[in-house]
Amino acid sequence: MHAELARRLDTTDAIRAAFADHPRHRFIPDLVWPDIQGLPLIRSAAPARWASYIYGDDAVVTQANDGRGGPVNEPSSSSSAPQLMADMIAAARVGPGTRVLEIGTGTGWNAAILSSLAGPTGAVTSLEIDPGIAEHARTRLKDTPVELVHGTVPPEGSAFDAAIATCAASRIPREWIERVEPEGRIVLPWGPYPGSHSTPVVALSRVGAEKVTGRFVCEAYFMRDRTQRVPKGEFPGMGRDAExxxxxxxxxxxxxxxxxxxxxxxxxxxxxxxxxxxxxxxxxxxxxxxxxxxxxxxxxxxxxxxxxxxxxxxxxxxxxxxxxxxxHGWPPLRDFSLQAGVADATYRVSTGFGAWEHRV
Structure with a gap:
């Protein structure tokens, strides 16, 4: 099943081979959530259904409610959709010798794939905020050279050629930009406000000390960076009569x-x-x-x-x-670009017929 998953990817031969090196089932926990509002699926109880779910083309929800119970389940960690992973890796231009920062280890599957691509002359450092998820990933990555850090800040003095975030952000943290070398790539899901309708992936290049610029790559729907979450509130106008x-x-x-x-x-x-x-x-x-x-x-x-x-x-x-x-004929998302200035929290979206400034 894993070989077929790798073959289905629309990507380069190198990225497809890196996926083939690391079967997905080795990284996914035994308990997953095919229906976040329903009951979890346990591998030992339904092994065939579990395998079918994790070897599909979609994201696999691996945690709800930050690992705690609750009256309503909210997804809080997942293994991203394989094609989306491949697209983001390609956008980050990861290859032999690349030093990669990953923000959001999750299951560890993406970090393992990045490590295969970076090879012995490269390096992968992966940050994970959730201690339980970090421990799970550490056991799955023990045979790889990935450096897993429990926390949100890269190690002191570290420098990278590329950064990939597997969580959505509105404000791009200064540490992500400062630790990436000039002209290095930062690939992340971005939305102009917490709880954005969608979080399209953008591939940014560092220009100067505090600015990044680049084009949007593809549509995506990612969970929010936990340091940028906001409490859910009632939407404006709920239950009110129209004026x-x-x-x-x-x-x-x-x-x-x-x-x-x-x-x-x-x-x-x-x-x-x-x-x-x-x-x-x-x-x-x-x-x-x-x-x-x-x-x-x-x-x-x-x-x-x-x-x-x-x-x-x-x-x-x-x-x-x-x-x-x-x-303008509904130009594709890739025709839109983003320029971000960390110091003034200004995020400028532009395309051939206009520009719009978001302050986050």
């Missing part, structure tokens, strides 16, 4: 298709965007909800109607971003 209503010529399904909503999100600084399901016309339908810093809110319903409240005209902002993208 005004608009109708737009598109629906939530239109925006979700082909990940168009991510490009809209990048063009709306300060606007929180999320997706949910609500009863509508006797069935469940997608909605898009938006919130602004001044507590303005808006909901786009399956029929294209927008109910909103507050001083910020969110329906108009949404329509403007949608129409601008449509006028």
């Amino acid at each position: 005004s209503t608009r109708v737009v010529p598109f629906t939530p399904a239109d925006l979700i298709e082909d990940d168009r909503l991510t490009r809209v999100m990048l063009m709306l600084p300060g606007v929180r965007i999320g997706v949910g399901m609500r009863p509508f016309s006797g069935d469940l339908g997608f909605i898009v909800h938006m919130g602004a810093p001044d507590a303005s809110w808006a909901y786009l319903w399956p029929d294209g109607s927008v109910h909103q409240g507050g001083a910020t005209p969110l329906a108009d902002l949404l329509r403007r971003a949608h129409d601008l993208l449509a006028d």
Whole structure:
């Protein structure tokens, strides 16, 4: 099953061979969560189903609620989707001799693959904040040269040619940038605010002491860096009557298709965007909800109607971003770039027809 997984990857021969070196089942814990709202799947109880799940093409949830119980399960650690791993490794340009910093060891599978690619002249240092996950990964990586650090800060005096984060960030920590050599690559899932609708992967190059710039690589949905989590709160406008209503010529399904909503999100600084399901016309339908810093809110319903409240005209902002993208033929995500300045917390998204400044 593992050989077939490696063969399915759309990537270079070198990356495919590194995957083949490290079967996924050696790194995945016995207890996994195919349905995060259901019961966990235990390997000994259903070995065939367990193997089928972990050798699929999707991410495998390996921990819920930071390892604690709770009334509602929230995924807190996972093994990323193999193709996404391969895409991020390729974007980081990891090869023989590369010194790699990984942020978020997880199961250890990605670190092992990176180690094979870096070879004996390279090195991999992997950071893991969760002590239980770090201990699990340490046992799985014992036959590799990976340096596993329990914590969030790279070892003092260390320097790297590339960094790969397996958790989403809005603020790129100074330590990640400072420890990467000039012109080195930093590949991470980025969203303009905690709880972003999506966290597209961006491949950045260091320019100067405190700036990075680069293009977005692909769509992704990663768990948040635990140091940047924020408490979940009620979304603005929940349960309130609309102060005004608009109708737009598109629906939530239109925006979700082909990940168009991510490009809209990048063009709306300060606007929180999320997706949910609500009863509508006797069935469940997608909605898009938006919130602004001044507590303005808006909901786009399956029929294209927008109910909103507050001083910020969110329906108009949404329509403007949608129409601008449509006028330019819905350019792909890779046509968008990000420039980040750590000192002033400014993140500038740009493409051929505009630029938008996010402050995080």
